[in-house]
Amino acid sequence: MRSFPPVSYLAGHTPQSRVSRYFLVCYLLIILLLSFYPFSGWRYNGEPIFAFYSYPRPYYFTFFDNFANVMAYVPLGLVLVQWMRRRWFAWPLSVAGGVGLSASVEFIQQFLPDRVASNLDILANGAGAVIGATLALFIGSRSWQRRWLVFRHNYLVPSAISEWGLVWVGLWYVTQCDPSVPFLGVVVEAVALPQPFVSPMANARLFLDLLESSGVALHLLGLAMFVAILVRHQRHVVPAMFGTLAVGLLLKLLFAGMMLKRAEFFAWINENVVIGALAGLLLVAVCARLNRRLRALLGALSLGAALGVSWAWPLAPQLSATLSLFRWQYGHLQHFSGMAALVGDIWPYGAIAMMLATVFRLWEE
Known part of the structure; x- marks a missing residue:
């Protein structure tokens, strides 16, 4: 039976x-991001700004809205208790923090034309914070603490980058939750009216295909190298890289099943994605x-090149053109897709910064 260091040793x-x-x-x-997207059209509607706190229960909210609002604040309540290290005041402050954040968000949302300030949302968010804070009291026990410390000791690089990077990988999963965007894609081909553009190649279709495939390959290689720099031992590098990709693929399948119409289940994959993914996997095998x-230098260069592909992409995606793929309502879809897109825009820069810090040894070991 394999023995692990005691938690007292790991903690010390x-x-x-x-x-x-x-x-x-x-x-x-x-x-x-999810609460305030698309960050435009701010205006004052003339209503008393605190009136919505005492409005009667709105009739137009559905089970989906309420369930989503509850679940959105469960992780917040959980992590607030963990952050305060389960002191006696952690539970009430975490709940109060969740309710306070929700009340502030709803207050600001009344100035956005695409949003509706709702006291019911505050109640649902507060319930989520209560659930999360209560859950934290159980998973924050000594046995869970020991599991985390053992995992970190055995698998992660002993550096601040490992924990930041682990969270950043979790943020990458958010970028893969929009099934209208190709898996590992850095570009989205417009499906609306034809958009004229100047192609540097005689065959414009081939130019677009090469951009899409190369973007997928570079994204995959950059992600794999980013994961690799977080792993402590060489023997765990390949399982970590492919495990991360597998979880991302499962998430894409899950959200495709939940959000897309049955006939459009595979809208997130095409031959360019497959070719790019195979090329990326080959590069990963060579560089593992x-x-x-x-690895950090190669990953930073790969993600930088993937950003270059996205900048060179000549077509502008339009959310309204993809509505026929989905079963969700437009409002939900707009906010969800906008969040995934914004996180996707931010993610490469954070990953590149961490990898460059690794190259120049700016992280304390």
């Missing part, structure tokens, strides 16, 4: 975990045994 001989703090920062970012700094 390893750096204090900051993963809850990092997760809190990223999750707050997601909540704010590079040392950590070279």
Whole structure:
């Protein structure tokens, strides 16, 4: 039977975990992006600004709205308790923090034309914070703490980048939750009216295909190298890279099943994605045994090149043109897709920054 170091040893001989703090920062970012997207059209409607707090229950909200609002704040309540290290005041402050954040968000939403400020949302969000904070009291036990410390000790690089990177990988999963965007894709082909553009190649169709395939390959290689720099031992590098990709693929399948019409289940994949993914996997296999700094450099260059592909893409995607693929209502779809797109825009820059910091050894070991 394999033995692990006792939790007292790990707690005393390893750096204090900051993963809850990092997760809190990223999750707050997601909540704010989802709550205020598309960040335009701000106006004052003339109603008393605090009146909505006492409005009667709105009749037009559905079970989906309420369930989503509850679940959205469960992770927030959980991580707030963990961040405060389960002190006696952690539970009430976490619940109060969740309710306060929700009340503030709803207050600001009344100035957005595409949003409706609702006291029911505050109640649902508060219920989610209560559930999350209560759940944290159980999973924050000594046995769970020991599991995390053992996992970090055995599998992650002993550096601050490992915990930041782990949270950043979780943020990458958010970018894969929109099934109208190709898996690992950095571009989205417009399906609306034809858009004229100037192609540097005589065959414009081939130019678009090459851009899409190369974007997928570069994205895959950059992600794999990013995951690789977080892993402590070489023997775990390949399973970590392919495990991350497998979870991302499962998420894409899950959200495709939930959001897309049955006939459009595979709208997120095409031959260019397959070709790009195969090319990316081949590159990963060739580069898997590079040392950590070279992986970081290669990953940063790959994601930088993938950004270049997205900038060179000449077509502008239109959400309204993809509505026929979905079963969701337009409002839900707009907010969800907007959040995934915004996180996708931010994610490469954070990953590149961490990998460059690894190259220049800016992280404390």
